[in-house]
Amino acid sequence: MTPERRLHVVSGKGGTGKTTVAAALALALAEEGRRTLLVEVEGRQGIAQLFETEALPYEERRIAIGPGGGEVYALAIDTEKALLDYLQMFYKLGGAGRALRRIGAIDFATTIAPGLRDVLLTGKVCEATRRRGTDGAFVYDAVVMDAPPTGRVTRFLGVNDEVADLAKVGPIHHQAQAVMRVLKSAETAVHLVTLLEEMPVQETADGVAELRAAELPVGTVVVNMVRPPVAGPVDPAGVDRRELAAALRSAGLRAPTRLVGPLLDEGAAHAERRSLEAAQRAELAALGLPVRELPLLADGADLAGLYRLARRLREHGW
Amino acid sequence: MTEPGRDRERADVDSAVAEVPALAVDPLLDRAETRIVVCCGSGGVGKTTTAAALGLRAAERGRRVVVLTIDPARRLAQSMGLAELDNVPRRVPGIDGTAGGELFAMMLDMKRTFDETVEEHADPERARAILENPFYQSLSTGFAGTQEYMAMEKLGQLVARDEWDLIVVDTPPSRSALDFLDAPQRLGSFLDGRFIRVLMGPAKAGGRAGRKVMDLGLAGLSRFTGTIDRVVGAGLVRDVQNFVAALDTMFGGFRTRADATYRLLQAPGTAFLVVAAPERDALREAAYFVERLAADRMPLAGLVLNRVHTSGASGLSAERALAAAETLEAKNLAPPGMADDPTGQTETERTTAQESPSPADSGRDRPPGRRSPETHSSTGSSPTADEAAGHETAGERTVDAPADSAHADGADPMTADLLAAALLRVHAEHMRQLARENRTRARFTALHPEVPVVEVAALPGDVHDLDGLRTIGAALGDSAP
Numbered sequence: 150m151t152p153e154r155r156l157h158v159v160s161g162k163g164g165t166g167k168t169t170v171a172a173a174l175a176l177a178l179a180e181e182g183r184r185t186l187l188v189e190v191e192g193r194q195g196i197a198q199l200f201e202t203e204a205l206p207y208e209e210r211r212i213a214i215g216p217g218g219g220e221v222y223a224l225a226i227d228t229e230k231a232l233l234d235y236l237q238m239f240y241k242l243g244g245a246g247r248a249l250r251r252i253g254a255i256d257f258a259t260t261i262a263p264g265l266r267d268v269l270l271t272g273k274v275c276e277a278t279r280r281r282g283t284d285g286a287f288v289y290d291a292v293v294m295d296a297p298p299t300g301r302v303t304r305f306l307g308v309n310d311e312v313a314d315l316a317k318v319g320p321i322h323h324q325a326q327a328v329m330r331v332l333k334s335a336e337t338a339v340h341l342v343t344l345l346e347e348m349p350v351q352e353t354a355d356g357v358a359e360l361r362a363a364e365l366p367v368g369t370v371v372v373n374m375v376r377p378p379v380a381g382p383v384d385p386a387g388v389d390r391r392e393l394a395a396a397l398r399s400a401g402l403r404a405p406t407r408l409v410g411p412l413l414d415e416g417a418a419h420a421e422r423r424s425l426e427a428a429q430r431a432e433l434a435a436l437g438l439p440v441r442e443l444p445l446l447a448d449g450a451d452l453a454g455l456y457r458l459a460r461r462l463r464e465h466g467w
Numbered sequence: 468m469t470e471p472g473r474d475r476e477r478a479d480v481d482s483a484v485a486e487v488p489a490l491a492v493d494p495l496l497d498r499a500e501t502r503i504v505v506c507c508g509s510g511g512v513g514k515t516t517t518a519a520a521l522g523l524r525a526a527e528r529g530r531r532v533v534v535l536t537i538d539p540a541r542r543l544a545q546s547m548g549l550a551e552l553d554n555v556p557r558r559v560p561g562i563d564g565t566a567g568g569e570l571f572a573m574m575l576d577m578k579r580t581f582d583e584t585v586e587e588h589a590d591p592e593r594a595r596a597i598l599e600n601p602f603y604q605s606l607s608t609g610f611a612g613t614q615e616y617m618a619m620e621k622l623g624q625l626v627a628r629d630e631w632d633l634i635v636v637d638t639p640p641s642r643s644a645l646d647f648l649d650a651p652q653r654l655g656s657f658l659d660g661r662f663i664r665v666l667m668g669p670a671k672a673g674g675r676a677g678r679k680v681m682d683l684g685l686a687g688l689s690r691f692t693g694t695i696d697r698v699v700g701a702g703l704v705r706d707v708q709n710f711v712a713a714l715d716t717m718f719g720g721f722r723t724r725a726d727a728t729y730r731l732l733q734a735p736g737t738a739f740l741v742v743a744a745p746e747r748d749a750l751r752e753a754a755y756f757v758e759r760l761a762a763d764r765m766p767l768a769g770l771v772l773n774r775v776h777t778s779g780a781s782g783l784s785a786e787r788a789l790a791a792a793e794t795l796e797a798k799n800l801a802p803p804g805m806a807d808d809p810t811g812q813t814e815t816e817r818t819t820a821q822e823s824p825s826p827a828d829s830g831r832d833r834p835p836g837r838r839s840p841e842t843h844s845s846t847g848s849s850p851t852a853d854e855a856a857g858h859e860t861a862g863e864r865t866v867d868a869p870a871d872s873a874h875a876d877g878a879d880p881m882t883a884d885l886l887a888a889a890l891l892r893v894h895a896e897h898m899r900q901l902a903r904e905n906r907t908r909a910r911f912t913a914l915h916p917e918v919p920v921v922e923v924a925a926l927p928g929d930v931h932d933l934d935g936l937r938t939i940g941a942a943l944g945d946s947a948p
Contacts, residue, residue: 162510162511163509163510163511163512164509164510164511164512164744164746164748164749165511166748195748298510314601315601346929347928347929348511348929349511376896377896379889379892379893379896388883388886389883392883393883393886393887393890395883396795396882396883396884396886396887396888397791397887397891399794399795399798399884400791400792400794400795400887400891401791401794402783402787402791407780408780408783410779411778411779411780411894412780412887412890412891412893412894413890414779415778415780415890415893415894415897416889416890416893418927419893419897421927421928422927422928425927425928447899447903448903449747449903449907450747
């Protein structure tokens with residue numbers, strides 16, 4: 150039995166719904182008596198939109214009760230404030246922090262050297278993961294991070310290795326090393342969200358290879374928005390169009406001969422898509438990772454849909 | 468299942484979508500004044516594919532085009548003959564040049580672009596000092612944001628070469644929409660910033676900026692950089708200082724070019740296309756892009772809406788299709804008792820066995836030879852596929868293979884009724900998808916009714932060759948009046 154995973158990093162190609170999956174996972178992990186933290190790092194307020202609340206401030210606040218009865222907290226990290234926090238934490242800068250802002254150092258740090266932004270974000274998430282209360286227990290039983298997309302996530306998580314190289318000594322060097330230790334430990338898992346389509350699957354495979362090369366622990370592949378299979382055979386090749394029209398008429402449909410063509414086209418497209426999906430499933434299976442599928446939400450990712458996904462995720466071990 | 472008012476709502480949504488002005492892509496591509504087309508949009512909406520398809524179409528309609536892509540999917544790159552990532556426009560083979568056009572494509576290599584910029588604008592010794600600086604190496608190999616600067620730099624270079632009639636640009640998948648546009652401004656505010664002058668030392672910090680630093684109450688610059696030294700570790704500040712000093716001579720040019728590119732983007736020769744898919748998040752981003760472009764006074768041509776589903780049988784609603792499917796299935800149900808028969812047969816085989824007793828099917832049996840070989844190879848229609856089974860689902864094809872062989876070898880298990888029922892269920896799913904897409908689009912249209920739209924129908928698979936790009940190009944061009 151591996152140690153319990155407490156930091157879940159959720160990434161995925163754009164458009165695969167990684168924010169939704171991260172939110173559903175935070176809900177799913179909130180068993181009774183437990184507390185999870187859902188962290189947003191890209192400043193898009195996607196979590197607030199999903200949970201249908203106003204924009205999240207830079208503070209950890211409870212936003213939901215999981216289907217298992219536990220509490221879900223959320224945090225949207227504001228980079229500039231995080232930097233000042235960070236400086237305060239290490240140096241007690243006080244007024245000098247404000248001075249830094251006034252001469253543009255904060256701008257400098259968060260725009261021209263956005264790598265520093267990644268340092269702050271990963272640092273903050275690791276801090277929340279390791280934080281203990283007065284009773285000595287972890288404040289959060291699990292932390293779920295809605296991370297940057299697959300193409301950037303390895304670099305994002307590995308930024309502290311670079312920083313440790315750049316700042317060869319001093320507290321920043323040590324902090325960077327400490328963050329990397331957490332991220333590379335068995336406590337952490339990077340999950341990749343994909344769709345059953347070629348490009349997202351290819352990007353997932355590339356992402357897995359990059360994460361492995363960087364010695365970051367890869368967790369689960371989550372296949373999102375899986376459309377339910379249509380019950381019944383849909384193979385339209387070699388069909389007798391007149392028989393089909395007769396069947397449609399017998400079901401009480403008007404103008405059945407005009408329906409036959411479009412229905413067969415849709416059936417053929419469906420069959421083609423299903424066979425492409427099967428090929429993508431095989432590619433994902435070849436990655437040698439656990440794969441979980443989540444259904445397409447007919448009405449989009451609203452709050453009810455989010456809870457449905459969370460219940461689905463609860464059925465699996467994380 | 469049927470919701471009252473749903474039909475009414477759909478009618479409203481349809482009419483809202485129907486009133487949207489159409490985006491005429493071909494005239495835009497054909498106009499000699501159009502010199503730059505920028506495709507922007509959130510990730511995963513087919514932005515790169517759209518850029519490539521537009522470039523190909525413009526080239527085959529007679530223009531000399533270069534497509535600047537950023538981090539394309541490997542197969543798409545290969546389809547355009549871009550196997551190597553070498554930062555140089557390459558002629559794409561296999562295009563129809565009868566109209567006199569040509570297509571070039573290139574992939575942005577941001578490190579190389581940065582290196583080349585340094586080499587071009589600094590003397591050799593200084594260039595080496597910059598290139599070997601550890602801070603530079605970090606910055607240039609991909610601290611986020613560099614890609615945006617370098618995309619702007621590369622676009623400026625392509626424009627300056629004046630070898631192409633039309634440059635199609637695929638924007639980077641930025642973490643925040645339109646970081647691309649922010650690049651020159653950020654660079655500007657960075658260069659004007661006092662911080663950089665402080666870093667550069669007293670000589671540079673003189674004048675107003677220097678006095679302000681003193682006003683901050685810090686006891687002089689050395690004390691100040693000393694503080695930073697403590698924070699980031701000794702050595703880093705020195706690296707940054709050296710880097711900034713070395714870049715100093717080229718910064719001016721850098722910024723002038725970025726500003727020029729920004730102004731070029733605002734000029735009438737540029738057309739921005741916002742690319743989206745009919746999904747909530749993608750269209751929300753698209754709406755943001757539209758607003759942001761307006762705020763920056765960038766010329767928006769319209770919205771390219773990819774992966775739109777259509778139906779030739781849209782008159783048949785999902786509810787009616789499902790009801791008809793149920794009727795057909797009920798008709799073909801086995802008499803009581805038979806369903807429990809433990810024959811050990813698969814679902815499909817059992818259906819075959821039930822075919823003869825059903826009066827509805829008499830005389831409809833088809834000869835086994837009717838199925839074509841292509842049918843046999845089509846594996847997509849597995850009726851027993853289990854959506855819930857996690858990674859086990861990946862084995863679906865293998866599991867289904869015996870059933871498929873049974874189709875080909877023995878009697879055809881599908882009655883016309885069951886096929887009709889299955890097709891109706893597929894159609895019902897399809898109509899639900901259409902309804903979802905239309906509702907999502909209606910939200911965008913309500914916000915931006917004036918934005919012209921061109922739709923590209925959803926394809927079952929991805930595009931990985933010129934023919935696929937041509938198909939998309941045709942959809943972009945032809946769907947406009």
